[in-house]
Each structure stands twice: as structure tokens, then as C-alpha cells.
Amino acid sequence: MIHKYDVALVGGGITGLMAAQKLSDIGMRVVLIEKHATFASGPSTRNEGWLHRGTYHAASIRDRATALQVASRCIYGHEQLRRFSPEALEDIDVKPLVLIRAEDRVSEVVSRWDEAEVRYRPISLSAAKARIPAANFDNAAAVFEADDVSLNTRLLYRKLHALARKAGCDFFVGAEILRIEGQAATIKDMDGRINAVEAQKFVYSAGTGAKSAFQEYHNIELPIRYWKSHLVVTKRLASAGVFYVDAHEAAMMHHGQMSIVGLNEDAMLCHAPSYDVVPDRAQNLRNAIRRIFPDWIGEDAVDIACTKVDLVSDTDSARSLNIAIREPKPGHICVLPGKMTEAPYLTDVLTSYLHHHLDDSPISMRPCDEFVREEAPLKVA
Ligand SMILES: Cc1cc2nc3c(=O)[nH]c(=O)nc-3n(C[C@H](O)[C@H](O)[C@H](O)COP(=O)(O)OP(=O)(O)OC[C@H]3O[C@@H](n4cnc5c(N)ncnc54)[C@H](O)[C@@H]3O)c2cc1C
Incomplete structure (x- = not known):
């Protein structure tokens, strides 16, 4: 038939x-x-479950025009999924904290957020510290709240x-x-x-x-290219998600009692998709987590890897x-x-x-x- x-x-x-x-x-x-x-x-399930709202990509993609385009598509997706499947949003009553390490980038990032219509609210370092006492904000030049949210995929x-x-x-x-x-x-x-x-x-x-x-x-x-990235799955690290927008710093989202943490800009080009963990890369991520949570030991934590793809004709273009x-x-x-x-x-x-x-x-x-x-x-x- x-x-x-x-x-x-x-x-x-x-x-x-x-x-x-x-x-x-x-x-x-x-x-x-x-x-x-x-x-x-x-x-689609082996990821941070981060329903972006443009905050990270508007700030982190080098080229401003591409950053704003990706951010606006993330906002589009974020708003559509919020309406379509509100039951799949996690931790909606706790806004994540966004950290910017590089002081000289703060005004550029804020101007990109404004142009892309990213929603954010500056908060003081002392208020951030009061909210998450276990976190070290000393490396952050600025802290904000954002509307990004965790998704139960x-x-x-x-x-x-x-x-x-x-x-x-x-x-x-x-x-x-x-x-x-x-x-x-x-x-x-x-x-x-x-x-x-x-x-x-x-x-x-x-x-x-x-x-x-x-x-x-x-x-x-x-x-099509393959890019491997690493994640750490660990017991919930704090009451709110925390993520840097700077390269090689950590980004953490929550799923119930667990946190999933990734490392910004850690994607490594590889020949074939695989879940094999590259120990050095996993260690870089663990070090980045300790820069935010100095007392985190991570004995209970699990390192995982996954591969994303992009389709390019220009090998210099932004990855995935x-x-x-x-x-x-x-x-x-x-x-x-x-x-x-x-x-x-x-x-x-x-x-x-x-x-x-x-x-x-x-x-x-x-x-x-x-x-x-x-x-x-x-x-x-
Ligand atoms: C480590 C990591 C973290 C990430 N974190 C986030 C995040 O927090 N937020 C975010 O927005 N994005 C994130 N991403 C990106 C996101 O996960 C992917 O872009 C997205 O899941 C891709 O979805 P997809 O359906 O296109 O592909 P996939 O998830 O790869 O699904 C493809 C499906 O096709 C099936 N398939 C493959 N070949 C065949 C075939 N020949 N016949 C039949 N079936 C086939 C597979 O079994 C699979 O089910 C992350 C990616 C990685 C790797």
C-alpha cells in the first residue's frame, strides 16, 4: 500500500x-x-533547556547586525512558546541574573538590548549578592535581571x-x-x-x-558542520539562573532540583556528531562554574557533551x-x-x-x- x-x-x-x-x-x-x-x-533534549529571549545572543555575537537578527528571532520564538505551552515553562516566578564581565562592553550590550527589544532590569551588585549569597559577583562589571526562562522540553x-x-x-x-x-x-x-x-x-x-x-x-x-559543546548537570546551584554573556564564562539554567550549566563559546568543530566528553573542555566548564560559585565541588555532577550543526557556505560565518x-x-x-x-x-x-x-x-x-x-x-x- x-x-x-x-x-x-x-x-x-x-x-x-x-x-x-x-x-x-x-x-x-x-x-x-x-x-x-x-x-x-x-x-533537542540534550541541552540546557534555555528558552532564550535575545539577552545572550544580542550581547555575545560579534557582528551587531547578526546579533540583532538572531536576538529578534529568539524573542519571536520565546513569545510564541510562552503562549503555546505555558505549562512547559519552569521557574517563571524567578528571573535569571545576567552578568557582564567586560566593563567596556556594558554600554554596547545595553544599546543592543534596547534596539532588539530585549527586556532587562539593572540590579546592584549588593542586591544580586543578597539574592544569591553563594555566588561571587566580584568579576561582574554589571548585573541585570532578564526574561529568559527554562523550558521543560x-x-x-x-x-x-x-x-x-x-x-x-x-x-x-x-x-x-x-x-x-x-x-x-x-x-x-x-x-x-x-x-x-x-x-x-x-x-x-x-x-x-x-x-x-x-x-x-x-x-x-x-x-554542514558539527560543533561539540559540553554541559554539567548538577544539583540546583542557586535560587535563580545565572549567566554571563561573555565568552568562556558559564551560563546556568534550572530544571526542578537540577541545574544545567554550559560554557559560552566553547563549541569545538568536529568531524562527526558524538556524545563523547572531551575532558579538558569539561574541566574548563567546571572552572567557569567555580568562578561564579567558588564553593561548588561538583562531586555529584555529571559532564555531558552534545553536537549541534550549522549549514554554511562561508566558513567564517558564525557557528550554529x-x-x-x-x-x-x-x-x-x-x-x-x-x-x-x-x-x-x-x-x-x-x-x-x-x-x-x-x-x-x-x-x-x-x-x-x-x-x-x-x-x-x-x-x-
Ligand atoms: C550542548 C547543547 C546545548 C544547547 N542548548 C540550547 C539551549 O539551551 N537553548 C536553545 O534554544 N538551543 C540549544 N541548543 C541547540 C538546540 O538543541 C538545537 O538547535 C535543536 O535541538 C535542533 O533541533 P532539531 O529538531 O533540528 O534537531 P535534532 O534535535 O538533532 O533532532 C533530529 C531528529 O531527527 C532524527 N533523525 C536523524 N536522521 C534521521 C533519519 N535519517 N531518518 C529519520 N530520523 C532521523 C534524530 O533521531 C532526531 O530525533 C543546544 C545544543 C547543544 C548541542
Whole structure:
């Protein structure tokens, strides 16, 4: 039997699940094919769970224009997820503290925040100290409160999955795509049955698997790079999240009784995605945590690593910071969010594009649709 769809999504991390929910919700016939037995087994759950609100990226990306663009996409994603899944927000009653170490950057950072419409409130060092006595703020030139928040990614994905299913999306989980020819895929499902799936568009929301998917199914080499980053998972360090915006300093978010801490700008280029911890890098992160929490020993803590990806043609461009959408082969689209927080923006651009190209809805054309029917370009990065 041949299963026919408008869109086949390859990969069920945040991008695939969110696209499945949005596309099904506007009446498209959608199937999501995930190779693992559970959804989002990679970076989409193996991360800090930091729902950014532009605070970090407006400040930390060197180029001001790129910083403001990424920040505005993070704000877009942040606001959308706050509305869509408020139950998945954690610690909403405690605002995290933002630290700036470099005194000569404070006014530039604040002016970027103002331009990007990042919400922040300066607080004194003594007020910060009173709030988190265990923290050392001596290295900080300025402290602020921000609206960034922790996200329970599993709860968000559960909702996306449930709503997509309710709207008619089909799922193959634990499934292997044996081959893709034209607009038809041959899929071995988790029971070993062979299925034929046809779709007008294939969308590769495969994250770290996107490069090998295009190699294997289409013999196309995408300029995708892999960047490894480390995290420490430890018992809750303080009553509020704390993060520096400076390079090589720590950024900490909370999830219940646990804190997850990352190191700013620690991403290292690697040849293949892996979870192997690089001891020196993990140690750098532990040292950065001790610069904020000098008494932290970290005996109970666990070092983990994960890999993110970016799609670049220009190797000097910022790494894994921005979204990318490409159609390297007609009918086959690669989508990478840069960050979880940018998935709402990415999937909205994707939804609009697919609506334009697969439009069979019973809605009258607008004059601009009637008179301008040329191809809209699909290249966002
Ligand atoms: C250490 C680290 C910390 C991070 N922290 C944050 C953070 O705090 N906040 C934030 O906003 N972003 C963060 N990010 C970035 C964010 O995690 C990723 O950008 C995002 O999760 C990517 O989601 P995705 O759905 O595109 O890809 P993925 O999460 O990689 O999901 C891809 C899915 O596709 C499946 N798949 C792959 N190949 C195939 C195939 N051939 N067939 C079928 N299925 C396939 C995989 O099994 C997987 O389920 C972090 C990333 C890392 C590495």
C-alpha cells in the first residue's frame, strides 16, 4: 500500500515535531518519520533547556547586525512558546541574573538590548549578592535581571506530538528509510514491515542526521558542520539562573532540583556528531562554574557533551547561531534551527513556503497571489 502525503518530515526533534503540529493544523496531510524509538533523543533534549529571549545572543555575537537578527528571532520564538505551552515553562516566578564581565562592553550590550527589544532590569551588585549569597559577583562589571526562562522540553514535545496526532499527522517511529527515489520513500517500520510513502515535499528536520541523510538518499554533500559543546548537570546551584554573556564564562539554567550549566563559546568543530566528553573542555566548564560559585565541588555532577550543526557556505560565518532553510534538490528541503528557541520562526517560514507551493485550500486567492505567481526563493540563513 502506498501512503500519500503533502509533506514527509524526516526527523522528530523540536523542528520535526513543531513542523508536524503546524502543518497538520492547517490541514496538510503530514507524516513524520523518526529513526529512533523515541522522539527528540539528541540535541533537542540534550541541552540546557534555555528558552532564550535575545539577552545572550544580542550581547555575545560579534557582528551587531547578526546579533540583532538572531536576538529578534529568539524573542519571536520565546513569545510564541510562552503562549503555546505555558505549562512547559519552569521557574517563571524567578528571573535569571545576567552578568557582564567586560566593563567596556556594558554600554554596547545595553544599546543592543534596547534596539532588539530585549527586556532587562539593572540590579546592584549588593542586591544580586543578597539574592544569591553563594555566588561571587566580584568579576561582574554589571548585573541585570532578564526574561529568559527554562523550558521543560519533554512537556513541550509531548504537546506538539499530541496536537499533531489529533490533527491527523501520521508517525513512523523507530523506522528506517531504506531509500528515497524522486518523491517516494521506502520505509522499514519498527515491526520490520516495508511501507511506501509518497510526498510532494520531503523536509529533512534531521538535525545532526541531515548531512548523512542527503548523502545517503540523494548523493548530495551539504556544507554542514558539527560543533561539540559540553554541559554539567548538577544539583540546583542557586535560587535563580545565572549567566554571563561573555565568552568562556558559564551560563546556568534550572530544571526542578537540577541545574544545567554550559560554557559560552566553547563549541569545538568536529568531524562527526558524538556524545563523547572531551575532558579538558569539561574541566574548563567546571572552572567557569567555580568562578561564579567558588564553593561548588561538583562531586555529584555529571559532564555531558552534545553536537549541534550549522549549514554554511562561508566558513567564517558564525557557528550554529542562525537558522538555515535550503532546497538542495527540488522537493527536498533541509531545515536547521540554529537553536531550539528559533524553531518557531523556522517552522513558520517553512509553513508559509509549503502553503505557497502546496496550496489546494478552498480559500480565494488574494490579488497579490493571482498576479504574482513566480517562485518565491527559499534560502534563509
Ligand atoms: C550542548 C547543547 C546545548 C544547547 N542548548 C540550547 C539551549 O539551551 N537553548 C536553545 O534554544 N538551543 C540549544 N541548543 C541547540 C538546540 O538543541 C538545537 O538547535 C535543536 O535541538 C535542533 O533541533 P532539531 O529538531 O533540528 O534537531 P535534532 O534535535 O538533532 O533532532 C533530529 C531528529 O531527527 C532524527 N533523525 C536523524 N536522521 C534521521 C533519519 N535519517 N531518518 C529519520 N530520523 C532521523 C534524530 O533521531 C532526531 O530525533 C543546544 C545544543 C547543544 C548541542
